[in-house]
Amino acid sequence: MSIRFFCEKCNKALEVDDSDANGKVICFYCKEAVSVPSESTAELVKEGEVRAVNLPKRSALWGVVGLICGLLVAGIIGGMIVWVISTTALPMSRDPEFAKLSQTDQQAKMKAAIKTFSEERPVIQKAPMVLLGLSTLGVIFSVIGLVKNSGRKGAIVGIIICGAYVGLALAGMLRS
Ligand SMILES: [Zn+2]
Numbered sequence: 194m195s196i197r198f199f200c201e202k203c204n205k206a207l208e209v210d211d212s213d214a215n216g217k218v219i220c221f222y223c224k225e226a227v228s229v230p231s232e233s234t235a236e237l238v239k240e241g242e243v244r245a246v247n248l249p250k251r252s253a254l255w256g257v258v259g260l261i262c263g264l265l266v267a268g269i270i271g272g273m274i275v276w277v278i279s280t281t282a283l284p285m286s287r288d289p290e291f292a293k294l295s296q297t298d299q300q301a302k303m304k305a306a307i308k309t310f311s312e313e314r315p316v317i318q319k320a321p322m323v324l325l326g327l328s329t330l331g332v333i334f335s336v337i338g339l340v341k342n343s344g345r346k347g348a349i350v351g352i353i354i355c356g357a358y359v360g361l362a363l364a365g366m367l368r369s
Pocket of ligand 1: 202223225
Protein backbone atom coordinates (compact mmCIF):
# COMPACT_ATOMS: atom_id res chain seq x y z
CA MET A 194 0.00 0.00 0.00
CA SER A 195 1.15 3.53 -0.63
CA ILE A 196 0.17 6.97 0.59
CA ARG A 197 -0.25 9.76 -1.91
CA PHE A 198 -0.05 13.37 -0.87
CA PHE A 199 1.20 16.78 -1.92
CA CYS A 200 4.51 18.10 -0.64
CA GLU A 201 3.75 20.80 1.95
CA LYS A 202 6.74 22.83 0.73
CA CYS A 203 6.54 22.68 -3.09
CA ASN A 204 3.04 21.19 -3.65
CA LYS A 205 4.27 18.49 -5.99
CA ALA A 206 2.54 15.12 -5.77
CA LEU A 207 4.42 12.45 -3.84
CA GLU A 208 3.89 8.78 -3.21
CA VAL A 209 5.43 6.87 -0.32
CA ASP A 210 5.05 3.47 1.27
CA ASP A 211 2.42 3.45 4.02
CA SER A 212 5.09 2.38 6.51
CA ASP A 213 6.10 6.06 6.37
CA ALA A 214 2.63 7.20 7.57
CA ASN A 215 2.89 10.05 10.11
CA GLY A 216 6.64 10.10 9.59
CA LYS A 217 8.91 12.36 7.62
CA VAL A 218 10.44 11.92 4.18
CA ILE A 219 12.57 14.06 1.92
CA CYS A 220 10.61 15.45 -1.04
CA PHE A 221 11.95 14.10 -4.31
CA TYR A 222 11.56 17.54 -5.92
CA CYS A 223 12.49 20.21 -3.37
CA LYS A 224 14.64 17.99 -1.08
CA GLU A 225 12.90 19.37 2.01
CA ALA A 226 11.84 17.12 4.89
CA VAL A 227 8.05 16.90 4.78
CA SER A 228 5.45 15.21 6.98
CA VAL A 229 3.58 12.23 5.59
CA PRO A 230 -0.16 12.14 6.41
CA SER A 231 -1.70 9.01 7.94
CA GLU A 232 -3.59 8.33 4.71
CA SER A 233 -3.65 9.53 1.14
CA THR A 234 -4.71 13.13 0.65
CA ALA A 235 -3.90 13.34 -3.05
CA GLU A 236 -6.18 11.32 -5.29
CA LEU A 237 -4.76 12.75 -8.47
CA VAL A 238 -1.37 11.13 -8.35
CA LYS A 239 -1.15 8.52 -11.06
CA GLU A 240 0.04 4.99 -10.32
CA GLY A 241 3.83 4.87 -10.42
CA GLU A 242 4.24 8.62 -9.89
CA VAL A 243 7.50 9.86 -8.46
CA ARG A 244 8.14 8.67 -4.93
CA ALA A 245 9.52 10.71 -2.10
CA VAL A 246 12.93 9.69 -0.87
CA ASN A 247 13.14 8.13 2.57
CA LEU A 248 14.96 10.21 5.15
CA PRO A 249 18.42 8.84 5.76
CA LYS A 250 18.70 7.42 9.28
CA ARG A 251 20.69 9.81 11.43
CA SER A 252 23.49 8.32 13.46
CA ALA A 253 23.49 9.28 17.13
CA LEU A 254 27.21 8.50 17.43
CA TRP A 255 28.57 11.89 18.53
CA GLY A 256 25.89 12.54 21.12
CA VAL A 257 26.30 9.03 22.50
CA VAL A 258 30.08 9.48 22.82
CA GLY A 259 29.53 12.86 24.53
CA LEU A 260 26.98 11.27 26.85
CA ILE A 261 29.36 8.40 27.73
CA CYS A 262 32.12 10.92 28.59
CA GLY A 263 29.65 12.79 30.82
CA LEU A 264 28.49 9.62 32.57
CA LEU A 265 32.12 8.52 33.10
CA VAL A 266 32.99 11.91 34.61
CA ALA A 267 29.94 11.82 36.90
CA GLY A 268 30.65 8.17 37.83
CA ILE A 269 34.31 8.79 38.66
CA ILE A 270 33.51 11.87 40.76
CA GLY A 271 30.68 10.06 42.57
CA GLY A 272 32.81 6.97 43.14
CA MET A 273 35.69 8.98 44.55
CA ILE A 274 33.45 10.97 46.88
CA VAL A 275 31.93 7.75 48.24
CA TRP A 276 35.39 6.18 48.56
CA VAL A 277 36.96 9.12 50.40
CA ILE A 278 34.01 9.81 52.69
CA SER A 279 33.48 6.13 53.57
CA THR A 280 37.15 5.62 54.49
CA THR A 281 37.82 8.91 56.32
CA ALA A 282 34.88 10.95 57.58
CA LEU A 283 32.47 8.08 58.17
CA PRO A 284 34.63 5.97 60.56
CA MET A 285 35.72 9.17 62.29
CA SER A 286 32.18 10.30 62.96
CA ARG A 287 31.50 6.99 64.74
CA ASP A 288 34.33 7.63 67.19
CA PRO A 289 32.90 8.70 70.58
CA GLU A 290 35.94 10.96 71.22
CA PHE A 291 35.25 12.77 67.95
CA ALA A 292 31.67 13.50 68.98
CA LYS A 293 32.92 15.45 72.01
CA LEU A 294 34.84 17.94 69.87
CA SER A 295 33.36 21.31 68.87
CA GLN A 296 31.87 21.59 65.40
CA THR A 297 34.78 23.73 64.15
CA ASP A 298 37.32 21.18 65.43
CA GLN A 299 35.33 18.33 63.88
CA GLN A 300 35.33 20.05 60.49
CA ALA A 301 39.05 20.84 60.71
CA LYS A 302 39.84 17.26 61.69
CA MET A 303 37.78 15.84 58.83
CA LYS A 304 39.37 18.20 56.33
CA ALA A 305 42.84 17.21 57.53
CA ALA A 306 41.98 13.51 57.32
CA ILE A 307 40.65 13.86 53.77
CA LYS A 308 43.74 15.86 52.77
CA THR A 309 46.12 13.22 54.16
CA PHE A 310 44.09 10.43 52.59
CA SER A 311 44.20 12.14 49.16
CA GLU A 312 47.90 12.96 49.37
CA GLU A 313 48.74 9.34 50.10
CA ARG A 314 46.91 8.13 46.99
CA PRO A 315 48.34 9.09 43.58
CA VAL A 316 45.05 8.05 41.95
CA ILE A 317 43.25 10.92 43.69
CA GLN A 318 46.07 13.33 42.83
CA LYS A 319 45.84 12.49 39.13
CA ALA A 320 42.05 12.31 38.96
CA PRO A 321 41.39 16.05 38.37
CA MET A 322 43.58 16.12 35.25
CA VAL A 323 42.04 12.89 33.91
CA LEU A 324 38.55 14.27 34.58
CA LEU A 325 39.41 17.58 32.94
CA GLY A 326 40.69 15.79 29.82
CA LEU A 327 37.66 13.51 29.69
CA SER A 328 35.27 16.44 30.19
CA THR A 329 36.95 18.53 27.51
CA LEU A 330 36.60 15.63 25.06
CA GLY A 331 32.99 15.17 26.19
CA VAL A 332 32.21 18.82 25.47
CA ILE A 333 33.87 18.61 22.03
CA PHE A 334 32.01 15.40 21.08
CA SER A 335 28.70 16.78 22.37
CA VAL A 336 29.09 20.04 20.45
CA ILE A 337 29.80 18.06 17.27
CA GLY A 338 26.69 15.98 18.07
CA LEU A 339 24.58 19.15 18.40
CA VAL A 340 25.98 20.78 15.26
CA LYS A 341 25.60 17.60 13.18
CA ASN A 342 22.27 16.77 14.83
CA SER A 343 23.74 13.40 15.77
CA GLY A 344 22.34 12.22 19.08
CA ARG A 345 20.97 15.55 20.28
CA LYS A 346 19.59 14.35 23.63
CA GLY A 347 22.79 12.58 24.63
CA ALA A 348 24.82 15.58 23.49
CA ILE A 349 22.81 17.95 25.71
CA VAL A 350 23.35 15.78 28.81
CA GLY A 351 27.03 15.41 27.87
CA ILE A 352 27.45 19.17 27.60
CA ILE A 353 25.71 19.80 30.93
CA ILE A 354 27.88 17.33 32.89
CA CYS A 355 31.19 17.84 31.05
CA GLY A 356 30.68 21.60 30.71
CA ALA A 357 29.92 21.89 34.44
CA TYR A 358 33.13 20.03 35.32
CA VAL A 359 35.29 22.04 32.88
CA GLY A 360 33.75 25.26 34.25
CA LEU A 361 34.36 24.26 37.88
CA ALA A 362 37.92 23.11 37.13
CA LEU A 363 38.74 26.37 35.32
CA ALA A 364 37.18 28.44 38.13
CA GLY A 365 39.28 26.47 40.64
CA MET A 366 42.46 27.02 38.62
CA LEU A 367 41.84 30.75 38.35
CA ARG A 368 41.24 31.03 42.08
CA SER A 369 44.40 29.19 43.13
ZN1 LIG B 1 8.68 19.38 -2.20
